[in-house]
Amino acid sequence: MIQILLADDQALLRSTFRMLIDSCDDMTVVAEAANGEEAVDLARRHRPELVLMDIRMPVSDGLIATQRICSTPDLAHTRVLILTTFETDEYVARALEAGASGFLGKDVTPEVLLAGIRTVVGGEALLSPLATRALIDRFLSAPGSSREPLRGSLATLTEREREITALAAHGLSNQEIAERLVLSPLTVRTHIHRAMMKVQARDRAQLVVAAYQQGLVQVR
Structure with a gap:
């Protein structure tokens, strides 16, 4: 409970x-x-x-x-x-x-x-x-476009990791991503964690920022 x-x-x-x-x-x-x-x-x-x-x-x-x-x-x-x-x-x-x-x-x-x-x-x-x-x-309007630049690159991600990172950047939860891609939430969570490790992001929010900074998704 x-x-x-x-x-x-x-x-x-x-x-x-x-x-x-x-x-x-x-x-x-x-x-x-x-x-x-x-x-x-x-x-x-x-x-x-x-x-x-x-x-x-x-x-x-x-x-x-x-x-x-x-x-x-x-x-x-x-x-x-x-x-x-x-x-x-x-x-x-x-x-x-x-x-x-x-x-x-x-x-x-x-x-x-x-x-x-x-x-x-x-x-x-x-x-x-x-x-x-x-x-x-907030992050993209900050001087230098980032208060804490990431050392990793999204170029190191697999195609599936890039796809899931992009959906996360659009605000979808792991459950919503899983339903859209017909995957288990655990699989989505694993891909998110692997992407964070490769990009050296400390959390999901920083991974999302990287997706915009490095052009994986565009600000609308």
């Missing part, structure tokens, strides 16, 4: 999320926080597998709360999934730097949200297409 902490200052939204999550057989809401400070305290108390975190909250915002949760040794197993209306380059980059494992807009469908929760708890990073574009825009 996936234990989830809800962190949002709007009680109505928390209630809606709770009903949706508790309707699933494999997940449950263990606590609700109305601000970032409460989110940190409740995370330490309940040690959930996932915190569904809003960004703009009183007392302490979601970005600060995310950083505190992700830097707490006792919460090493806790993942943070940011759910917000602010999918801008600043928020996406800061959320990832704070340690968030995923980033989705509040306009996602219930099915996408539940799938996103399972994806993040399963150990994968998750970026919505809009969040992916915001991240790319």
Whole structure:
């Protein structure tokens, strides 16, 4: 059973999320926080597998709360999934730097949200297409087109690795890539990890940036 902490200052939204999550057989809401400070305290108390975190909250915002949760040794197993209306380059980059494992807009469908929760708890990073574009825009607009140039080249990837990397760069999750290419999610995950090793990317987000920087996909 996936234990989830809800962190949002709007009680109505928390209630809606709770009903949706508790309707699933494999997940449950263990606590609700109305601000970032409460989110940190409740995370330490309940040690959930996932915190569904809003960004703009009183007392302490979601970005600060995310950083505190992700830097707490006792919460090493806790993942943070940011759910917000602010999918801008600043928020996406800061959320990832704070340690968030995923980033989705509040306009996602219930099915996408539940799938996103399972994806993040399963150990994968998750970026919505809009969040992916915001991240790319931020990196490509930085001086020199990159704050941390990669030493590896996409030219070393196999055809299948290039294909999967391109789909990841368009914001598709491993499950969505698997369905499109008629592969198992485990196979997709293996290809992603191999591509990251060859390009020497520290995470999925950096691999996506490399896909744009090195021309595998084009900014639209």
